[in-house]
Amino acid sequence: MTAAAQFAECQPVAPEILAKIKSVLGEGSYSEDSLRVEAKLTEWRGKWKGHTPLLxxxxxxxxxSKVVKICYEHGVAITPQGGNTGLVGGQIPFGEILVSLERMRTIRDVAPTDDTMVLEAGIxxxxxxxxxxxxGRHFPLSLAAEGTATIGGVISTNAGGTAVLRYGVTRDLVSGLEVVLPNGDIFHGLKRLRKDNTGYDLKQMFIGAEGTLGIITAASLKLFPVMNSRSVAIVGFETSQKAIDLLARAKQETGGQVEAFELMGRYGLSLVLKNIPDTREPLEGEYPWYxxxxxxxxxxxxxxxxxxxLLGAAFEEELIFDAAIAQNETQAAAFWRLREEHSAAEKVEGAAWKHDISVPLSRMAEYMEEGAKAIEAFLPGAxxxxxxxxxxxxxxxxxxxxEGMDTKAFNDLRDEGSKVVHDLVHQYEGSxxxxxxxGRMKTQEALLYKDPTAVAAMRAVRLALDPKRIMNPHVLF
Ligand code: FAD
Known part of the structure; x- marks a missing residue:
C-alpha cells in the first residue's frame, strides 16, 4: 500500500457551498468547535490524522438527506463516522465533509414478539x-470496542467479534436498514421480516460497504433468546491441529452451543503474563497452544x-492433556482477559506488522506452520x-x-513482510x-488478490449508486 493512497486528499470545498449546507441544518447539527472536531479527526492509535471543512x-x-443532496449536486465528498474505532482508516476524512452519526440515537422500536429492535445508527x-x-432478549454481537463502536459502524464494517461461531457476523444479525443514498434519496428498508423474496436483498449491499454506498441511519436488528448458563474453559494442546479437532467435536457434541473458540499461542500468552498486571498462568503445565x-x-x-x-471425552481420547473450567464469573473473566489483553501485551514489545487473516479451518494449522517458517526465513528472529x-x-x-532490531529498519520491511504473509493466505484460499x-489501508493491497471480476462488479454497483463518487471516495475499489 503506497502512503499516498492511504492519505489521498479531496478537493477543497467552496465557502458558498459550506454556507448552503449550514443553512439547511438545525441548531447543534454542525460544529465548528475545534476541540470537538479535532477529536474526530484522529484515528485512535494515531495512524491517521485528517482534516475536514465541516463537521x-x-x-x-x-x-x-438535505445535506447529502447538496453535496451530490456540487460533487462534494463525504466521510461517514460512527464511534471512530475502525482499524483501517475509513472513518477519517482528508478534506471530505465529516458526517458523524453521534446525535442519531433514538430507539425507534423494540418488538420481542418479532425478535427485532429498530435502533438509530449512533447508538x-x-x-x-x-x-x-x-x-428479555439477547443481542449477541460483542467486541472489545463495544462501548464506543456504533450500530452504523459495526454494520458498515460487517464486524465479527466473539460470538460469530454461533450467531454469525453482523450481516446475519440485520433484518432491515434505512440508508441515505449518495444522491440524498432515502432507502426505506427497515423491514422486520425473516422472509421477503421480492427481488434483490438490497440491504446486503450496504452491510460491509464501509460507507461507500450511502449513510446508514437506522437498522432493524435480530434478537435471540437469553442463555441461562455459560461455561468458560481454557485447554492446552500440543499442536494447533488438535485445538481445531476439538473445535469440530465441540460443535457436534454440544449441538451448536459453542459461542466462542479462541486460539492463543504460547508466545502470545507469555507476553500477556509478562506485560499485563494481575494475570496468572491458567494451567499447571505450559503448552504450545491454548x-x-x-x-x-x-x-x-x-x-x-x-x-x-466434552472435555472428559477429549481427555480419554488423549486429544487434550490439561484443561481448567472456570468455577465462577470472576475466573471466567480472568480467562477472557488472557485472550483480550493480547494486543496490549504485544504493544509493550515494540513495533509489529499486524495481519487479520482467514483461511478455511481445515487448512488453518498447516497455514500457521508454513506462515511461521516463511516469516523466520524472511526475517530471522521475528x-x-x-x-x-x-x-x-x-x-x-x-x-x-x-529483539534488538532498529524500529525504523523493521518498519521499512513492513510491506514486503506483510506480502509474505498475505501471499501465503492467498495460496491457502483465504482473505x-x-x-x-x-478502508484506506488495505485497498491497494487487496487488488493483488481479489478476483478482477468481483472488483469490476463492485465498481459497477458503486458507479450506479454514486456516479459522482462522493461517498468515502478513497475507501474500497
Ligand atoms: P467507525 O470507526 O466510525 O467507522 C468505520 C467505517 O464505517 C468507516 O469506513 C466509516 O466511514 C463507516 N461508517 C461508520 N458509520 C457509518 C454509517 N452510519 N453509515 C455508513 N458508513 C459508516 N472488529 C471486528 O470485526 N471484530 C472484533 O473483534 C473487533 N475488535 C475490535 C477491538 C478494538 C479494541 C477495536 C478498537 C476495534 C475492533 N474491531 C473489531 C474493529 C471494528 O470494525 C470497529 O470497532 C467497529 O465495527 C466500527 O464501528 P465504529 O462505530 O467505531 O465505526
Whole structure:
C-alpha cells in the first residue's frame, strides 16, 4: 500500500457551498468547535490524522438527506463516522465533509414478539445489548470496542467479534436498514421480516460497504433468546491441529452451543503474563497452544454439563492433556482477559506488522506452520504472535520486531513482510481482511488478490449508486 493512497486528499470545498449546507441544518447539527472536531479527526492509535471543512451532526434522517443532496449536486465528498474505532482508516476524512452519526440515537422500536429492535445508527453496541436485555432478549454481537463502536459502524464494517461461531457476523444479525443514498434519496428498508423474496436483498449491499454506498441511519436488528448458563474453559494442546479437532467435536457434541473458540499461542500468552498486571498462568503445565472455549445453553445447568462431557471425552481420547473450567464469573473473566489483553501485551514489545487473516479451518494449522517458517526465513528472529477467533477460521497473525532490531529498519520491511504473509493466505484460499475491512489501508493491497471480476462488479454497483463518487471516495475499489 503506497502512503499516498492511504492519505489521498479531496478537493477543497467552496465557502458558498459550506454556507448552503449550514443553512439547511438545525441548531447543534454542525460544529465548528475545534476541540470537538479535532477529536474526530484522529484515528485512535494515531495512524491517521485528517482534516475536514465541516463537521455535520444530523439529528434526523431527513436533515441528513438535505445535506447529502447538496453535496451530490456540487460533487462534494463525504466521510461517514460512527464511534471512530475502525482499524483501517475509513472513518477519517482528508478534506471530505465529516458526517458523524453521534446525535442519531433514538430507539425507534423494540418488538420481542418479532425478535427485532429498530435502533438509530449512533447508538453504541453496548447500549444495543442493554436495550435487548431489558426486553428479555439477547443481542449477541460483542467486541472489545463495544462501548464506543456504533450500530452504523459495526454494520458498515460487517464486524465479527466473539460470538460469530454461533450467531454469525453482523450481516446475519440485520433484518432491515434505512440508508441515505449518495444522491440524498432515502432507502426505506427497515423491514422486520425473516422472509421477503421480492427481488434483490438490497440491504446486503450496504452491510460491509464501509460507507461507500450511502449513510446508514437506522437498522432493524435480530434478537435471540437469553442463555441461562455459560461455561468458560481454557485447554492446552500440543499442536494447533488438535485445538481445531476439538473445535469440530465441540460443535457436534454440544449441538451448536459453542459461542466462542479462541486460539492463543504460547508466545502470545507469555507476553500477556509478562506485560499485563494481575494475570496468572491458567494451567499447571505450559503448552504450545491454548484455546479459550465458551459454551452457553438455555438450560440452567446445560452449559456446565456440556463442557464437562466434552472435555472428559477429549481427555480419554488423549486429544487434550490439561484443561481448567472456570468455577465462577470472576475466573471466567480472568480467562477472557488472557485472550483480550493480547494486543496490549504485544504493544509493550515494540513495533509489529499486524495481519487479520482467514483461511478455511481445515487448512488453518498447516497455514500457521508454513506462515511461521516463511516469516523466520524472511526475517530471522521475528517474533510471531498468532491468536484470535479460530472458530471462524480467523486469526491475527502478527509479527513483532526481533529483539534488538532498529524500529525504523523493521518498519521499512513492513510491506514486503506483510506480502509474505498475505501471499501465503492467498495460496491457502483465504482473505487478507477477515474482520476489519479494507478502508484506506488495505485497498491497494487487496487488488493483488481479489478476483478482477468481483472488483469490476463492485465498481459497477458503486458507479450506479454514486456516479459522482462522493461517498468515502478513497475507501474500497
Ligand atoms: P467507525 O470507526 O466510525 O467507522 C468505520 C467505517 O464505517 C468507516 O469506513 C466509516 O466511514 C463507516 N461508517 C461508520 N458509520 C457509518 C454509517 N452510519 N453509515 C455508513 N458508513 C459508516 N472488529 C471486528 O470485526 N471484530 C472484533 O473483534 C473487533 N475488535 C475490535 C477491538 C478494538 C479494541 C477495536 C478498537 C476495534 C475492533 N474491531 C473489531 C474493529 C471494528 O470494525 C470497529 O470497532 C467497529 O465495527 C466500527 O464501528 P465504529 O462505530 O467505531 O465505526
Amino acid at each position: 455535520v451532526l444530523p439529528k434526523t434522517t431527513e436533515e441528513l 453504541t453496541l453496548l447500549e444495543a445489548q442493554t436495550i435487548a436485555e431489558k426486553a 484455546a479459550l472455549i465458551e459454551v452457553a445453553s438455555g438450560d440452567p445447568d446445560g452449559a456446565e454439563t456440556s463442557m464437562e462431557r 517474533r510471531l504472535v498468532a491468536f484470535g477467533h479460530v472458530g471462524d477460521g480467523n486469526v491475527h497473525f502478527n509479527v513483532i520486531v526481533p 487478507i481482511s477477515a474482520e476489519h475491512g479494507l
